[in-house]
Amino acid sequence: MFFDSWAGLGRVLVVGVLAYAALVLLLRVSGKRTLTKLNAFDLVVTVALGSTLATVLLSKSVALAEGVLALALLIVLQYTITWLSVRSPRFQALIKAQPTMLLYRGNILPAALEQQRVTRDEVMAVLRAQGKHDLSKVLAVILETDGSFSVLSGAGADDDTPTLETVRRP
Incomplete structure (x- = not known):
């Protein structure tokens, strides 16, 4: 042995x-x-x-x-x-999946969560891990193609809903 x-x-x-x-x-x-x-x-x-x-x-x-x-x-x-x-x-x-926005301007997107099989608690855990405590100061949470989460801060200057391409740009 x-x-x-x-x-x-x-x-x-x-x-x-x-x-x-x-x-x-x-x-x-x-x-x-x-x-x-x-x-x-x-x-x-x-x-x-x-x-x-x-x-x-x-x-x-x-x-x-x-x-x-x-x-x-x-x-x-x-x-x-x-x-x-x-x-x-x-x-x-x-071959490749597309990124999915799960939260936009502090609002959870329930249909996106359901489609990607992600819970609200998991999104909140990602935000806590990033030190985010105020949802109104989070522009977006994106589930990336590799399964990681991106958290974008800030309310944003325009009222137009961004596409994933515009959200991902700094």
Whole structure:
């Protein structure tokens, strides 16, 4: 249970160093965008890379070459998806979610909360975490595409309801 063999430990050490080096090299070649967490799809790829690395390290049935190929495949697929989404708005709409405004000018938007399966208490917790105690001083709370919340302060100068594009700009 605590120790299997010296050969097993040696395999983890050697394969771990080589697989880690391969992953670092692949990530450097593929660019910074590979590990961003701009949306749920990006998060899934990041988790899949970690899971694949762990499998290569700990499973004797997965050879190093197979594991490196699996890592490379995930990175190539991520690169392809992001390349296509940058060049095709239609493809981007299939892959990426849109941000959703949950609160505007101190008013909770119940339909948006229900659609995104977020409770009023969760929005209030986000506001407390940001040090916001007065809803009238909060312009908007937005559920971003990666599942994080953005809190925008200030009442705003105009009375027009902003779009998500105008709200996100500083």
